[in-house]
Amino acid sequence: MASAEARADEKGLRFTPVRRKVLEILAQEHRALGAYEILDRLREAGFGSQPPVAYRALDFLVSNGLAHRIERLNAFVACAHPDDGHVPAFMICRVCDTVAEARATPDRGALDAVAEAAGFTIERTVVEAEGLCPICADGDKA
Amino acid sequence: MASAEARADEKGLRFTPVRRKVLEILAQEHRALGAYEILDRLREAGFGSQPPVAYRALDFLVSNGLAHRIERLNAFVACAHPDDGHVPAFMICRVCDTVAEARATPDRGALDAVAEAAGFTIERTVVEAEGLCPICADGDKA
DNA sequence: GCTTGGCATGTTATCTTATAACGTATATCG
DNA sequence: CGATATACGTTATAAGATAACATGCCAAGC
Numbered sequence: 001m002a003s004a005e006a007r008a009d010e011k012g013l014r015f016t017p018v019r020r021k022v023l024e025i026l027a028q029e030h031r032a033l034g035a036y037e038i039l040d041r042l043r044e045a046g047f048g049s050q051p052p053v054a055y056r057a058l059d060f061l062v063s064n065g066l067a068h069r070i071e072r073l074n075a076f077v078a079c080a081h082p083d084d085g086h087v088p089a090f091m092i093c094r095v096c097d098t099v100a101e102a103r104a105t106p107d108r109g110a111l112d113a114v115a116e117a118a119g120f121t122i123e124r125t126v127v128e129a130e131g132l133c134p135i136c137a138d139g140d141k142a
Numbered sequence: 143m144a145s146a147e148a149r150a151d152e153k154g155l156r157f158t159p160v161r162r163k164v165l166e167i168l169a170q171e172h173r174a175l176g177a178y179e180i181l182d183r184l185r186e187a188g189f190g191s192q193p194p195v196a197y198r199a200l201d202f203l204v205s206n207g208l209a210h211r212i213e214r215l216n217a218f219v220a221c222a223h224p225d226d227g228h229v230p231a232f233m234i235c236r237v238c239d240t241v242a243e244a245r246a247t248p249d250r251g252a253l254d255a256v257a258e259a260a261g262f263t264i265e266r267t268v269v270e271a272e273g274l275c276p277i278c279a280d281g282d283k284a
Numbered sequence: 285g286c287t288t289g290g291c292a293t294g295t296t297a298t299c300t301t302a303t304a305a306c307g308t309a310t311a312t313c314g
Numbered sequence: 315c316g317a318t319a320t321a322c323g324t325t326a327t328a329a330g331a332t333a334a335c336a337t338g339c340c341a342a343g344c
Contacts, residue, residue: 014291014292016292016293018292018293019292034329034330035329035330035331036329036330047293047294048293048294048295049294049295050294050295050296051330051331051332052293052294052295052331052332052333053293053294053295055330055331055332056292056293060292071213071214071268071270072213072268074216074301074329074330074331089253089256091256091257091260091262091264093262094265100260100262102253102256102257102260111231111244111269111271114231114233114244115233115244115271115273118233118242118244118276119275119276119279120233120235120242120271120273120274120275120276121273121274121279122233122271122272122273123236123272123273123274124271124272124273125269125270125271125272126213126214126268126269126270126271126272127253127267127268127269128213128267128268129253129257129262129264129266129267129268130264130265130266130267130268131257131262131263131264131265131266132262132263132265133261133262134260134261134262137261137263156311156320156321158321158322160321160322161321176300176301177300177301177302178300178301189322189323190322190323190324191323191324192323192324192325193301193302193303194302194303194304194322194323194324195322195323195324197301197302197303198321198322202321216300216301216302216330
C-alpha cells in the first residue's frame with residue numbers, strides 16, 4: 001500500500017488526500033465496494049459527499065492501475081499486484097462478495113487468436129469468474 | 143432464431159409474446175441494447191412499458207441461453223450460438239458498440255488452474271474484450 | 285512576489301440502470 | 315371446475331453514474 005503510493009509518486013502522479021483515502025478504504029476490504037459505499041465512508045471522514053468525489057478518485061486509481069473495476073458488480077477493489085502490467089482476472093464469491101485477483105493472464109491465447117482472425121483489435125480484456133469461495137462452499141454443505 | 147425458439151419449446155419453456163418480441167428486437171441488431179432501449183420498442187409494439195417488463199423477459203432469455211448480458215455495457219445481445227453449452231466470450235467495439243460473440247474458449251485452463259489451487263468453485267465466467275472492430279479501426283486511420 | 289494556467293475538489297441537478305412490492309390474468313394440473 | 319403456479323402489468327423507489335459549473339490550490343514563468 002505504502003509502496004504503491006511511493007511508486008505513484010515517482011510517476012509524477014498527484015496522490016491527494018481523497019485519492020489516498022479511497023485507496024485505504026478499498027485496501028481494508030477483500031471485497032468489492034460500490035461507489036456509494038465508498039462515498040459514505042468519505043463523508044464520515046470529512047470529505048465531500050457527492051458522487052463525483054468518489055467517482056473521480058476511483059477513476060484516478062483505476063487509470064493508474066491501483067484499483068480495478070469489477071464489471072459484474074459495478075464495484076471496485078484495490079489492485080493486489082500494483083507493480084506489474086498484468087491483465088487481471090477475478091474470482092468473485094456470489095455469497096460473501098469477496099474478490100480474489102489472479103495474477104495469471106488466463107485465456108488470452110484463444111481469444112487473441114479469434115480476435116486476430118476477425119480483425120478485431122483488443123485494447124482491454126475483462127475476465128471475471130463468479131462462484132463460491134472455499135469458505136462459502138463449506139458453508140453451503142453445512 | 144426460429145430454430146432457437148423451437149428448441150426452447152421442446153425444453154418446455156413458455157415462449158410468450160413479450161419474450162419472443164424481445165428476442166426479435168435483439169436479433170435484429172449486432173450490437174448490445176440497453177434494457178430501456180428495448181423497453182421503448184416494446185412500448186411501440188403495444189406491450190407494457192414499465193422496466194420490469196423488459197427486465198423479466200431479458201432474465202428469461204439470459205437464463206435459458208438465448209441471450210447474453212454484456213457486463214461491460216450493462217446491455218444485452220442475442221446469443222449467436224444458442225445450441226451448444228458454450229462459455230461465451232465477446233468482442234465489443236468501443237466506437238460502434240457492435241458485439242461479436244466468439245464461440246471458442248474451451249481454453250479456460252489457466253484460470254481454472256488458479257481457481258482450483260485457491261479452492262474456488264467457478265460457476266460462471268465473464269470474458270469481454272473491448273477494442274476496435276475492423277471497420278472502426280479503418281475509420282480511425284482515415 | 286505576483287499572476288496565470290491547469291488540475292483537483294466540491295456542489296447541484298439530472299440521467300441511466302435496476303428492483304421491490306403488489307394486483308391481475310392466464311395457464312396447468314389435480 | 316378449482317387450486318396453484320407462472321407470467322404480466324403498474325407504481326414507486328433504489329442504486330449507479332455523469333454533466334455542468336463554481337471554488338480553491340499549487341506550481342511555472344514573469
